[in-house]
Amino acid sequence: MGQTFHVYPVDDLIAHDTETEDCICGPKIELVPSETGDGWLITHNSLDGREAKENR
Ligand SMILES: [Zn+2]
Numbered sequence: 001m002g003q004t005f006h007v008y009p010v011d012d013l014i015a016h017d018t019e020t021e022d023c024i025c026g027p028k029i030e031l032v033p034s035e036t037g038d039g040w041l042i043t044h045n046s047l048d049g050r051e052a053k054e055n056r
Helices: none
Strands: 004-007 028-032 039-043
Parallel strands (some): 004 039
Antiparallel strands (some): 028 039
């Protein structure tokens, strides 16, 4: 398997699990092909409202 890259918001309200893709924020997982082998891009979601603004 290739590498796994994590993209996550710094100074977020929660602690992101950057060791696995099983984070509580429900990160988006994308396959990233590269010459040295396919990698995985794990994009974490911010829980402080930067990603999903939902005002009711
Ligand atoms: Zn996360």
